[in-house]
Amino acid sequence: ASFEKKGDYFGETSLLVNIPRTTSVKTFSKTLFVTVTKMDFENFLKVCPIREAMMNVMKERMLAKLTSLGIPFLVGVSEEKLRSLSRTAEILELEEGDVVFREGEVGDRFYIVVHGEVKVETTAGSTSSEPQGHGEMKDTGIATKNIEKETNDNSKRKQKNIVEVGRLTPGKYFGETALVTDAPRSATITATAKSVILSVEKESFHKIFDKNSQLLAEFELCVLKGNSELIHVLRCESGTAAFRDYLREGMAEENLEFWMAVKRFREIYENCEGGDDAVVSIDEAVKRIYDDYCDPSSDNQVNIPDKMRTDLKKKIDSGEVNANVLDESQAEIYKLMSRDNYSRFKTCEAFKSLCKCTDLDMNSVV
Numbered sequence: 001a002s003f004e005k006k007g008d009y010f011g012e013t014s015l016l017v018n019i020p021r022t023t024s025v026k027t028f029s030k031t032l033f034v035t036v037t038k039m040d041f042e043n044f045l046k047v048c049p050i051r052e053a054m055m056n057v058m059k060e061r062m063l064a065k066l067t068s069l070g071i072p073f074l075v076g077v078s079e080e081k082l083r084s085l086s087r088t089a090e091i092l093e094l095e096e097g098d099v100v101f102r103e104g105e106v107g108d109r110f111y112i113v114v115h116g117e118v119k120v121e122t123t124a125g126s127t128s129s130e131p132q133g134h135g136e137m138k139d140t141g142i143a144t145k146n147i148e149k150e151t152n153d154n155s156k157r158k159q160k161n162i163v164e165v166g167r168l169t170p171g172k173y174f175g176e177t178a179l180v181t182d183a184p185r186s187a188t189i190t191a192t193a194k195s196v197i198l199s200v201e202k203e204s205f206h207k208i209f210d211k212n213s214q215l216l217a218e219f220e221l222c223v224l225k226g227n228s229e230l231i232h233v234l235r236c237e238s239g240t241a242a243f244r245d246y247l248r249e250g251m252a253e254e255n256l257e258f259w260m261a262v263k264r265f266r267e268i269y270e271n272c273e274g275g276d277d278a279v280v281s282i283d284e285a286v287k288r289i290y291d292d293y294c295d296p297s298s299d300n301q302v303n304i305p306d307k308m309r310t311d312l313k314k315k316i317d318s319g320e321v322n323a324n325v326l327d328e329s330q331a332e333i334y335k336l337m338s339r340d341n342y343s344r345f346k347t348c349e350a351f352k353s354l355c356k357c358t359d360l361d362m363n364s365v366v
Contacts, residue, residue: 019116059091088200101185107184224355269323290313304333
């Protein structure tokens, strides 16, 4: 970063957060500075309420610096979007032993380490009651949540078979799974030294994508990776194409085509404005799907139970057609693909390529 205009300022982080300098600053030419000590700055804030504005600038600069370190889903995001994200972000000051969150808790935020270090621990075996005691962070106007202190009860730690799986330093992130799923936290995160972390809430992060649902679908795959379900692949156009190619090799492409045909039918039905012509069109669409994929004589017949096939035919013949008439059959085929095809698809190179965050085109988030 460079500061070239009169009135540009730097060094505000150390006035607002008790951490060492996070960058080095050098002059390129003869320069005149106005310097403000921390004590003078605190006194100034008492008569001029600009703390919130300064905090926003600091968070914006933190995000910009972290983006330059290569956090995949922030690289390429426009300055305007980063600025908006920074306003809703929280800065948490941690002491050694402070617990950010515990394994098993439900999360709605992800975190980026700005300064210090945190450790990642997982639990195996039997569970016991969680340790008691909560510690509050200093009232700096920065954090608004309580951080739980790590237990020193080694017997409980041994009983729970706590295993440290890694440590995260500045520029590293954690908790990103909470951005795309409501699954419980899979690990406990604890500060190993005085640390500062940036916290971003799920709803605020999703605003980055606005109406770009395809980019969000790609992001979900990048985050979930091997923990993703088939539906995450089917929400993504590139994922659907890759899965279709895989099924074609195994002569099972008709399952996906049927699932997609039902999805398109439901969208058409829900957008239908009514009228006799629309009713005829809807009935024809259902009959076409049945003839193409469910009729026993079809070359692309999908494998649904005979009773389900018979019941569906009766509904179509009697005119009992609605938006959900094909739902049961679609769910059956989805279950079949998940069980028989998707588990094997996840082991192939095509799936691994889908999960590479480096392929995310975040420059389209403007």
